[in-house]
Amino acid sequence: MCGIVGYIGARSALPILVDGIKSLEYRGYDSAGLALVTAQGVWSQRAVGRVINLEAKIGENRPESTLGLCHTRWATHGGVTEANAHPHTDCKRNIWLCHNGIIENFKELKDELKKTGHTFRSETDTEVIAHLIEEIRNKDNGLPFEEAVRVALMRLKGTYGIVALDRRDPKKLVAARNFSPLLLGLGKGEYIVASDASAVLKHTRDVVYLQDGDMAVLTPSSHTISDLKNNPRERTSIALDWSPEEAKKDGYPHFMLKEIFAQPEAIENSIRGRLIPKDGLAKLGGLAGMEEKLRVARRIIITACGTAYLAGRVGEYLFEEYASMPTRIDLASELRYRKPIFQEGDVMLVLSQSGETADTLAALAEAKQKGVLTLGIVNAVGSSIARETDAGVYQHIGPEIGVASTKAFTSQVAILALMTMLLGRSRDMSVVTGARIADDLQSIPNLIRKILQQSAHIKTIAKKYQKTKNFLYLGRKYNYPVALEGALKLKEISYAHAEGYSAGEMKHGPIAMIDKNFPSICVAPSDSVYEKNISNIQEVKARGGPVIAIATEGDKEIAELADDVIFIPPVREMLSPLLTVIPLQLFAYHFGVLRGHDVDKPRNLAKSVTVE
Numbered sequence: 001m002c003g004i005v006g007y008i009g010a011r012s013a014l015p016i017l018v019d020g021i022k023s024l025e026y027r028g029y030d031s032a033g034l035a036l037v038t039a040q041g042v043w044s045q046r047a048v049g050r051v052i053n054l055e056a057k058i059g060e061n062r063p064e065s066t067l068g069l070c071h072t073r074w075a076t077h078g079g080v081t082e083a084n085a086h087p088h089t090d091c092k093r094n095i096w097l098c099h100n101g102i103i104e105n106f107k108e109l110k111d112e113l114k115k116t117g118h119t120f121r122s123e124t125d126t127e128v129i130a131h132l133i134e135e136i137r138n139k140d141n142g143l144p145f146e147e148a149v150r151v152a153l154m155r156l157k158g159t160y161g162i163v164a165l166d167r168r169d170p171k172k173l174v175a176a177r178n179f180s181p182l183l184l185g186l187g188k189g190e191y192i193v194a195s196d197a198s199a200v201l202k203h204t205r206d207v208v209y210l211q212d213g214d215m216a217v218l219t220p221s222s223h224t225i226s227d228l229k230n231n232p233r234e235r236t237s238i239a240l241d242w243s244p245e246e247a248k249k250d251g252y253p254h255f256m257l258k259e260i261f262a263q264p265e266a267i268e269n270s271i272r273g274r275l276i277p278k279d280g281l282a283k284l285g286g287l288a289g290m291e292e293k294l295r296v297a298r299r300i301i302i303t304a305c306g307t308a309y310l311a312g313r314v315g316e317y318l319f320e321e322y323a324s325m326p327t328r329i330d331l332a333s334e335l336r337y338r339k340p341i342f343q344e345g346d347v348m349l350v351l352s353q354s355g356e357t358a359d360t361l362a363a364l365a366e367a368k369q370k371g372v373l374t375l376g377i378v379n380a381v382g383s384s385i386a387r388e389t390d391a392g393v394y395q396h397i398g399p400e401i402g403v404a405s406t407k408a409f410t411s412q413v414a415i416l417a418l419m420t421m422l423l424g425r426s427r428d429m430s431v432v433t434g435a436r437i438a439d440d441l442q443s444i445p446n447l448i449r450k451i452l453q454q455s456a457h458i459k460t461i462a463k464k465y466q467k468t469k470n471f472l473y474l475g476r477k478y479n480y481p482v483a484l485e486g487a488l489k490l491k492e493i494s495y496a497h498a499e500g501y502s503a504g505e506m507k508h509g510p511i512a513m514i515d516k517n518f519p520s521i522c523v524a525p526s527d528s529v530y531e532k533n534i535s536n537i538q539e540v541k542a543r544g545g546p547v548i549a550i551a552t553e554g555d556k557e558i559a560e561l562a563d564d565v566i567f568i569p570p571v572r573e574m575l576s577p578l579l580t581v582i583p584l585q586l587f588a589y590h591f592g593v594l595r596g597h598d599v600d601k602p603r604n605l606a607k608s609v610t611v612e
């Protein structure tokens with residue numbers, strides 16, 4: 001996720017900006033840059049890699065300035081290059097800005113601006129904004145800078161957190177937010193604009209969080225906040241009592257909890273601009289040109305590791321049921337050593353949050369070696385897997401910092417649902433079905449928000465079973481992978497023994513383990529296999545086993561049967577993993593914390609397993 005810091009005031013901007021951007025390094029990035037307004041013009045430096053590379057380029061010649069911007073880039077459009085690093089500027093190098101987010105209509109705006117003579121220096125969507133403001137000021141040079149920014153922002157489709165300046169207005173800094181967080185640090189005779197509070201706490205604890213649609217105009221002594229139609233918006237400041245470390249977690253005790261709670265926005269970011277609900281279609285720019293190959297594919301082989309593999313298991317059900325596509329799911333660490341029989345028309349789909357997992361890379365290489373078309377669903381832009389696959393879809397969820405994967409799982413399942421629509425609608429899925437899936441997918445973030453409100457209830461259940469050493473997780477069909485994922489989460493962060501199992505398989509062995517000290521967590525929403533799940537719950541209860549059920553709101557039968565129930569809202573079966581996994585993530589989180597573990601950095605684990 002990009003990091004932004006802007007400064008306007010009476011002090012030297014440079015050290016405040018660099019120090020601030022260092023506080024944002026934890027967000028993950030691949031390049032950095034800054035721009036300072038000086039008496040001689042704008043002084044700018046950019047560097048690929050870490051902030052220390054930028055500091056090396058700044059060197060000793062540290063110009064005096066009281067107005068500037070600084071940025072760490074998490075690439076979305078355009079490779080990791082100095083030219084693509086922010087800040088970006090216009091033709092005449094008057095307007096400079098940094099941006100976090102995705103401008104969906106940047107290509108049409110860029111073409112429009114090129115026609116009026118603008119020349120571009122980068123591949124980014126961000127640079128278009130600087131030229132758009134320039135074009136607006138060219139047409140009406142009496143227009144104040146902030147008004148030109150306002151007009152430009154109204155042309156944008158997509159998300160932004162932006163801070164901008166015009167060297168011809170050296171007493172002004174403009175900040176605006178639409179989905180990408182941005183706050184104002186209120187200092188004495190100065191303001192620090194930043195992506196999160198960790199970059200401002202050294203200077204002030206008084207902050208104003210901008211809301212979507214806000215635009216702030218800052219001078220060293222004042223600020224105003226309004227909407228894009230210049231209607232004033234009241235935003236009260238709050239006094240933060242966080243440490244810088246807590247600020248990085250947005251006040252959450254752990255990154256894992258922050259990321260569990262970030263899943264509604266993560267899914268919104270993963271599906272944003274990728275649905276055409278009225279036509280029941282999904283559009284995935286990263287797969288442009290692959291549609292026909294996918295439509296006629298003989299089989300899709302999904303492969304990944306860990307949680308990504310379990311998201312892929314959901315994809316197997318989706319592709320078969322809703323795209324009538326023969327699909328096989330394989331652990332990458334197994335596929336790479338087997339003798340997989342690839343045939344004409346096979347397509348491999350790899351999933352990876354980090355894009356650097358060794359086993360997944362090896363399985364990918366094996367498929368490429370055999371001439372198989374390879375696609376990816378990856379979060380880390382420009383990562384090895386993103387580069388090695390023939391095409392792919394980025395998750396756009398920002399870095400996942402907690403070692404135990406949470407938002408990456410739901411994002412991958414959401415993107416698999418988009419791919420299912422893309423595939424299905426090119427084969428035998430009707431527009432009605434496609435449209436219904438699109439509508440249901442768009443409702444998922446708010447349904448997750450509803451489940452997240454049960455965190456305290458789930459913590460109570462975790463406390464009740466705090467001393468338990470063994471758990472069985474049971475699920476069927478779309479929720480069989482969820483049972484496996486729930487068990488993996490518990491193992492990873494609490495080190496307890498948790499076994500995920502197909503509920504239908506329970507009577508073929510695991511039921512022998514069940515007794516009063518061996519609870520079962522049953523994922524049993526109201527779906528096509530509900531009755532079967534009820535039978536499993538009865539079998540467990542008959543043997544004295546406690547049952548924690550994940551069930552659909554209003555299900556009285558399970559409420560009577562199970563010892564504890566966590567309810568989820570009703571949801572279409574194919575999308576139910578996006579909801580049923582949330583209680584399991586929260587249960588594992590609270591259970592791990594109650595056991596006194598560092599849930600962000602569990603023992604023996606790495607965030608990205610780049611070794612075999």
Ligand code: AGP
Binds near residue numbers: 307360403606607609
């Ligand atoms: C999941 O919680 C684990 N951190 C781990 O299983 C992870 O999902 C796996 O290593 C795959 O990582 P990737 O998505 O970056 O390829």
